[in-house]
Amino acid sequence: MTQTSTQTIGFIGLGQMGQGMAARLIESGHSLIVYNRSQDKCRALAEAGARVAQRPLETVSRGGIVVSMLADDAAVEAVFDDALLAQIGDGGIHLSMSTLGPATASRLAARHRAHGVAYVACPVFGRPDAARAGKLWLCLAGPTSARARLQPLLDAMGQGVHAFGEDPAAANVTKLAGNFLIASAIEAMGEAYSLAEKHGVDASAVHQLLTQTLFACPIYQNYGKAIVEQRFTPPGFTLRLGAKDMRLVQDAARAAEMPMPLASLLGDRFLRMLATGQGNIDWTGLAADQRQAAGLAGTSGHTA
Amino acid sequence: MTQTSTQTIGFIGLGQMGQGMAARLIESGHSLIVYNRSQDKCRALAEAGARVAQRPLETVSRGGIVVSMLADDAAVEAVFDDALLAQIGDGGIHLSMSTLGPATASRLAARHRAHGVAYVACPVFGRPDAARAGKLWLCLAGPTSARARLQPLLDAMGQGVHAFGEDPAAANVTKLAGNFLIASAIEAMGEAYSLAEKHGVDASAVHQLLTQTLFACPIYQNYGKAIVEQRFTPPGFTLRLGAKDMRLVQDAARAAEMPMPLASLLGDRFLRMLATGQGNIDWTGLAADQRQAAGLAGTSGHTA
Numbered sequence: 001m002t003q004t005s006t007q008t009i010g011f012i013g014l015g016q017m018g019q020g021m022a023a024r025l026i027e028s029g030h031s032l033i034v035y036n037r038s039q040d041k042c043r044a045l046a047e048a049g050a051r052v053a054q055r056p057l058e059t060v061s062r063g064g065i066v067v068s069m070l071a072d073d074a075a076v077e078a079v080f081d082d083a084l085l086a087q088i089g090d091g092g093i094h095l096s097m098s099t100l101g102p103a104t105a106s107r108l109a110a111r112h113r114a115h116g117v118a119y120v121a122c123p124v125f126g127r128p129d130a131a132r133a134g135k136l137w138l139c140l141a142g143p144t145s146a147r148a149r150l151q152p153l154l155d156a157m158g159q160g161v162h163a164f165g166e167d168p169a170a171a172n173v174t175k176l177a178g179n180f181l182i183a184s185a186i187e188a189m190g191e192a193y194s195l196a197e198k199h200g201v202d203a204s205a206v207h208q209l210l211t212q213t214l215f216a217c218p219i220y221q222n223y224g225k226a227i228v229e230q231r232f233t234p235p236g237f238t239l240r241l242g243a244k245d246m247r248l249v250q251d252a253a254r255a256a257e258m259p260m261p262l263a264s265l266l267g268d269r270f271l272r273m274l275a276t277g278q279g280n281i282d283w284t285g286l287a288a289d290q291r292q293a294a295g296l297a298g299t300s301g302h303t304a
Numbered sequence: 305m306t307q308t309s310t311q312t313i314g315f316i317g318l319g320q321m322g323q324g325m326a327a328r329l330i331e332s333g334h335s336l337i338v339y340n341r342s343q344d345k346c347r348a349l350a351e352a353g354a355r356v357a358q359r360p361l362e363t364v365s366r367g368g369i370v371v372s373m374l375a376d377d378a379a380v381e382a383v384f385d386d387a388l389l390a391q392i393g394d395g396g397i398h399l400s401m402s403t404l405g406p407a408t409a410s411r412l413a414a415r416h417r418a419h420g421v422a423y424v425a426c427p428v429f430g431r432p433d434a435a436r437a438g439k440l441w442l443c444l445a446g447p448t449s450a451r452a453r454l455q456p457l458l459d460a461m462g463q464g465v466h467a468f469g470e471d472p473a474a475a476n477v478t479k480l481a482g483n484f485l486i487a488s489a490i491e492a493m494g495e496a497y498s499l500a501e502k503h504g505v506d507a508s509a510v511h512q513l514l515t516q517t518l519f520a521c522p523i524y525q526n527y528g529k530a531i532v533e534q535r536f537t538p539p540g541f542t543l544r545l546g547a548k549d550m551r552l553v554q555d556a557a558r559a560a561e562m563p564m565p566l567a568s569l570l571g572d573r574f575l576r577m578l579a580t581g582q583g584n585i586d587w588t589g590l591a592a593d594q595r596q597a598a599g600l601a602g603t604s605g606h607t608a
Contacts, residue, residue, distance in 0.1 A: 102503055125518055137517045162513040164505065173503045174510050177496040181514060184495075188488035191564045192481040195553070198560035199406055199477045201468065206478050209466040210485060213441045214429055217521035249499070256502035258598035260495045261569050269565075294562035 010059030010066035014041040018069035020131030028156035033059045063091040073104040090116030101248040102169035118146040121168035123175035127236040135159045141171035179245045190287030194294040204228045232285035242283035243270035314363030314370035318345040322373035324435030332460035337363045367395040377408040394420030405552040406473035422450040425472035427479035431540040439463045445475035483549045494591030498598040508532045536589035546587035547574035
């Protein structure tokens, strides 16, 4: 019916999110050639029918589509070098779904353009289970001309697309703004619930009241539950990745020459967690640092 | 049917919230004697059928019920002096709906007990329009024995009651935790949306995405809209009142000997707004201070 449903799609980067998204694409009838630096992450997808590439260059043929979901800015810039961009070539599309800084997105977009490749930024909101179920929220920006060919992929991976125009950086700024709001909500609940606990008030009762009324939305309900129960493993999104995103938020604020005092506070909170070796728990575990500071640490918890 | 529907209820404190709550009680069939320091606030209620008292002592007869919705801790402690408590007397109930500090609540509860009066804390969540419509969220704690007589009043004023046990202070801690979460959300949106704006991204599009997905709840939707549109008047809840609540949060944290870094940040933000004469706009106007700091002030706005 469409080009994308008959042609093979390249998929680079098979972390927790990438694996779920790639599996979902296969399930929706797309042919995939997948690549990941550590090959063992390819196994499940190979069993589901994906071909496995030995190098990024093998994931895409001239004018094709390649999707990436890599860990950070450096990984995307390293993988999408001139050789790969030349391979994708004129008329090709790179659907870049990682959370990147806006400056990186602009730099990548220019380099892609020089090779005739459309760079489409599409960072996502949602945890690995949402990725696997095709229930991500997609935050899209890039050349409109590329949109139609991408639609079947977007439909398979997301429950909704929000478009932010032609400039890819806009989608990345929006994604960073969203992750900043989430980290801020974790911080606020961490402080509020430890205040309740220190005053002898049942934090889970406070959580119930607030998330059934003013804050009846997924972030407060789900993340707040993890905070109250102190269940920070297994991680849906690691504290280390959250720290990276907060660095991107702070970099974006500095680039725009504006202060973000709450981002600064959160940046320090993340660094304390990394400094004390807690980078691999879920980022809701920021609340553990607050409990520790409040003298509540060690009374319960599942952060080990 | 119940005692409260046949006996007259005292109501002290007719600010924006108190007027709405009292009007709603009258509409629900309750007889009220109202008192407010400035008498002009009593006029609309008198027209609706309330009797107007010249002194707090006239609002309640022995063993009766008096409701209060006053501006701050000092006002409640001043009005509910030994003379008034003696007047209420054994078997009487004070339904105290103001946002107070937990230490004040405990002190008041003890003084009430000495006069045989049940002190029931019931701070509320909701803006004046919700008060007028009987759609408040009620946060209740105090002697269980008083609960049955209060139920018809609670039913008239609220769309739901969350109970926090026998100790009134617990309800006040919970209310402060909630207001702290709201102020934190305002701060987070203020920073996030100014980041978007400085990067040339339409803040209202970012707001749409986030409040239709992860943050699909009233606080983010309604307060975020005010922030994006910079509509901070007329105030639903003034910045000055928010500053008072943040002081109560910080006092409660100090009393419990625990840091709340985000509360400290917010406390300073509130003080900057008061210092620059902006105490009478809505507390979503905290975001105006962030825009100013980001060099975005004066480009639009309705804070005058």
